[in-house]
Amino acid sequence: MSAHNNAKKGDIADFVLLPGDPKRAKLIAETFLTDVICYNEVRGMLGYTGFYNGKRISVQGTGMGMPSISIYITELIEEYGVETLVRVGSCGSIQDDVNMMDIVLAMSACTDSGMNKFKFNGNDFAPTANFELLKKANEIAEQNKIKAHTGSILTSDFFYTESHLGDPFLNWKTYGVLAVDMETAALYSIAAKYRKKALAILTVSDHILKKEALSADDRQNSFKEMIEFALQLA
Numbered sequence: 452m453s454a455h456n457n458a459k460k461g462d463i464a465d466f467v468l469l470p471g472d473p474k475r476a477k478l479i480a481e482t483f484l485t486d487v488i489c490y491n492e493v494r495g496m497l498g499y500t501g502f503y504n505g506k507r508i509s510v511q512g513t514g515m516g517m518p519s520i521s522i523y524i525t526e527l528i529e530e531y532g533v534e535t536l537v538r539v540g541s542c543g544s545i546q547d548d549v550n551m552m553d554i555v556l557a558m559s560a561c562t563d564s565g566m567n568k569f570k571f572n573g574n575d576f577a578p579t580a581n582f583e584l585l586k587k588a589n590e591i592a593e594q595n596k597i598k599a600h601t602g603s604i605l606t607s608d609f610f611y612t613e614s615h616l617g618d619p620f621l622n623w624k625t626y627g628v629l630a631v632d633m634e635t636a637a638l639y640s641i642a643a644k645y646r647k648k649a650l651a652i653l654t655v656s657d658h659i660l661k662k663e664a665l666s667a668d669d670r671q672n673s674f675k676e677m678i679e680f681a682l683q684l685a
């Protein structure tokens with residue numbers, strides 16, 4: 452057991468999928484895994500272990516934002532020996548050619564958060580995906596003819612932005628950043644510290660430029676393509 456996880460040693464697989472939404476963790480476990488156990492219900496942050504094509508995998512909700520995911524993945528690594536962490540999340544596009552429901556593979560994660568600035572004494576760390584996982588993900592996309600955009604994303608502390616500051620994503624867009632989420636920079640930074648493998652696979656749930664958005668139910672339920680994709684990395 453850890454501070455935020457009821458799992459016993461050995462309950463959690465080496466390979467873990469990480470949705471922000473704990474209900475998405477439940478849906479993934481019930482839809483894609485067999486012989487499932489629920490190992491965590493602390494704070495409603497559900498975690499499951501089961502089998503996919505004979506491979507043992509876990510799915511753990513992380514909550515929203517860098518502080519929340521940092522807690523869950525630190526405990527997964529330190530207390531449960533997790534080796535591979537694959538975020539399966541949603542994002543908001545900030546490029547005209549990255550459309551609703553497209554898949555984004557986050558090669559790197561810029562951030563407007565102060566967390567890494569604090570850790571690195573005011574300097575910038577470059578949170579980066581594990582190359583081996585990213586390469587494999589690109590191969591899977593090509594084999595399955597899945598249109599995936601690979602590039603940098605922005606991990607923001609903001610879902611709602613302040614209008615008096617102008618367009619907060621304009622400069623990121625100019626520099627080719629594909630989309631915005633709220634966790635990946637923390638995932639890549641903590642994985643780097645512990646020398647673990649991490650990748651974020653994101654589905655576009657909002658188009659920030661075109662002002663399009665999925666409903667709350669679609670956000671929760673419609674990420675089948677991304678999950679099937681992520682499971683092939685196990």
Ligand SMILES: O=P(O)(O)O[C@H]1O[C@H](CO)[C@@H](O)[C@H]1O
Nearest residue numbers: 470471472515540541632633
């Ligand atoms: O769908 P998830 O994985 O939660 O990811 C995105 O959705 C949440 C905002 O609605 C943030 O957590 C953001 O990163």
Ligand SMILES: O=c1cc[nH]c(=O)[nH]1
Nearest residue numbers: 542543631632633657
């Ligand atoms: O962080 C996020 C996630 C989805 N959509 C957004 O606009 N932002």
